[in-house]
Every structure is written in structure tokens, then in C-alpha cells.
Amino acid sequence: MRTVYVNGKYVPENEASVSIFDRAFLFADAVYEVTSVLEGKLIDFHGHMTRLERSIRELGINFTVDSDALLAIHRELISKNNITEGLVYLQVSRGAASDRDFMFPASDVEPGLVLFTQAKSLIKSAAADRGLKVASFPDQRWRRCDIKTVQLLYSSLVKNEAAKKGADDAWLVLDGKVTEGSSNNAYIVDENNTIITRELSNDILHGITRKAILQCAAELDLKVEERAFTIAEAQKAKEAFITSASSFVYPVVEIDDVKIGEGTPGPIAKRLREIYIEANLAAAI
Structure with missing residues (x-):
């Protein structure tokens, strides 16, 4: 069973959950990146983080891209799931307010951060x-x-x-x-x-x-x-x-x-x- 990352915690995939009020779920108000893994290492990681930062900026999501911290999470998931070849999916949402509302939530609402791995043959295709x-x-x-x-x-x-x-x-x-x-x-x-x-x-x-x-x-x-x-x-x-x-x-x-x-x-x-x-x-x- 995979280990995934949800809002600060590494958990088994069958125990992972997010709020039903998360704006990714209600409004598709979220951005994502997919980074490839070859031989247990990440491909063009910093390019993906640069684009993630741009997407977040364009939508005005209150999330600071800390490349070092996100790199550590990627590597930890690769290690925990024994991924030698495959993908790491990362998603940042605007977060979950207390109810469904088209207006953006208050600035103190924490954005959502979810990552998971997918084992996949990339070179042989x-x-x-x-x-x-x-x-x-x-x-x-x-x-x-x-x-x-x-x-x-x-x-x-x-x-x-x-x-x-x-x-x-x-x-x-x-x-x-x-x-x-x-x-x-x-x-x-x-x-x-x-x-x-x-x-x-x-x-x-x-x-x-x-x-x-x-x-x-x-x-x-x-x-x-x-x-x-x-x-x-x-x-x-x-x-x-x-x-x-x-x-x-x-x-x-x-x-x-x-x-x-x-x-x-x-x-x-x-x-x-x-x-x-x-x-x-x-x-x-």
C-alpha cells in the first residue's frame, strides 16, 4: 500500500482524506505538477517548481513554494514507496473554508498540499x-x-x-x-x-x-x-x-x-x- 502526503502528514493511501469543503473538490480551484522519476531520481524538478510558482501566482493562491521542502517530501515519498521509475503528483489547492462559497476564503485559510507517487515504466514504452x-x-x-x-x-x-x-x-x-x-x-x-x-x-x-x-x-x-x-x-x-x-x-x-x-x-x-x-x-x- 502506498504512503501519500496530505497536509503535513505521511499516511497510508486508504487513510488519506481532505475536507469536503476543499476548493479543489468544489471548484477545481487548485494547481498541480507531475514530476518524472528515473532510477529513483527526479527529472527537471526545479523546472516544475518554477512553473508551480507561476501557476500559484496567476491564481493568487496563498502558498509559498519552498523548493527545498518540497524536494524533501518528493524524495521521502520515493523512498517510502520504493519508486525507481514513475511519477510524483503534487497538488496545491486554495484550501478549505467553513462552507461552499464562490468568493475566496479569508487569507488565514491554509492552502491544501497533497502528493502521491505512481509506479510506471517510462523508458520502456x-x-x-x-x-x-x-x-x-x-x-x-x-x-x-x-x-x-x-x-x-x-x-x-x-x-x-x-x-x-x-x-x-x-x-x-x-x-x-x-x-x-x-x-x-x-x-x-x-x-x-x-x-x-x-x-x-x-x-x-x-x-x-x-x-x-x-x-x-x-x-x-x-x-x-x-x-x-x-x-x-x-x-x-x-x-x-x-x-x-x-x-x-x-x-x-x-x-x-x-x-x-x-x-x-x-x-x-x-x-x-x-x-x-x-x-x-x-x-x-
Whole structure:
């Protein structure tokens, strides 16, 4: 049985509880981060903490990000749960007032802090080997996708709708252009081996893995073009792929029933995945 962390205490998962008045439960008034673990060490931990701090600041949650303290909690959970490969989920809510109210609670209400681990094979991945099939859907999320909040209902809905279509995931489309995947950043590779991905804005999450992958691309002397692209352009691309903390890099081999390239994982996505894993194994803490 897992040990989890809830508001200052390490407890067995079956004994963990939060208030029914916690605003994460009532209003999705919370933010989160997911940090990968390889060989028992954390991948890009400080990048995740920097983004967490930004999300908290954007929502005005009364929580101070103490990276050293949070690092200690992450490491303790990894140790207690014997995680060699997997994920650590962290969530900060605005807290629990005495009743349900749309207005924010008083400033003296303690924010909620929850962390738990998930054991998962990240390096060996069937999805990375075979590539993903994706289906496109309208992007009907709120328009502050740059804040990593827990309001993920629409992402969950389209993932399930994609599965009904025989696809592995969804790509979201706003005003005719791809924003991102349901829980990942989206990329295509054109005939000149240029990597194309949407520019940073409120319309997409500012991915920690995205930033690292673009650095890997620079090391390979690959040109990167940050702009929006259409589903039609993606279907004609040489390659396509996604990135996230839990997938690293997954090739995309089909979009809306149209094969990308040869319909198999492309060499650029494969190489970026290899370089990313090598670099982060060396830099993990």
C-alpha cells in the first residue's frame, strides 16, 4: 500500500482524506505538477517548481513554494514507496473554508498540499515503439491553458472520445489550428526536417518537457519554428510527435485516420526521445 502526503502528514493511501469543503473538490480551484522519476531520481524538478510558482501566482493562491521542502517530501515519498521509475503528483489547492462559497476564503485559510507517487515504466514504452494514433476535437477548454490547474474534465472527455474512435489520444483545434494534445504538447516535422510547434501563449501549457526537447533539437542542429499549424498540414507532415513529463516523446503515426509519413515512428522523434532520456538521467536529482 502506498504512503501519500496530505497536509503535513505521511499516511497510508486508504487513510488519506481532505475536507469536503476543499476548493479543489468544489471548484477545481487548485494547481498541480507531475514530476518524472528515473532510477529513483527526479527529472527537471526545479523546472516544475518554477512553473508551480507561476501557476500559484496567476491564481493568487496563498502558498509559498519552498523548493527545498518540497524536494524533501518528493524524495521521502520515493523512498517510502520504493519508486525507481514513475511519477510524483503534487497538488496545491486554495484550501478549505467553513462552507461552499464562490468568493475566496479569508487569507488565514491554509492552502491544501497533497502528493502521491505512481509506479510506471517510462523508458520502456509500447506507445513509444509503435507510435500514437490521434483524433482531433474542438478546443473548448477555458482560455488560460497556460495555468496548470486541476480542471481537466474536457481533456478527460476528449481522451475517452478518442478511444471510442480507436485512437490513443486527442489533438485540440482552436480557430482552425492545433493548440496541443489533451495532456501534452504537439509537434510536426516538415519535409526540411524543421520541427514546428505552437508558440507559447495562454492557449497552451508551457511544457517543461517541451522546453527540454527544443533544447535537444538545438543540440541536433534541427531548426525549430514556433507557430500554429492545421490538422491538414499535420497529415502531410514527415513526422509528428507529442511531449509530456509522463511520455517524454511519443511519435504520432496517424491523425484522423490519415497516416503520417510511412505510418511508423520517425527518426527525429526517436532520436529526440533518446537524447532526452540520456540527458535527464545524467541531470536527475
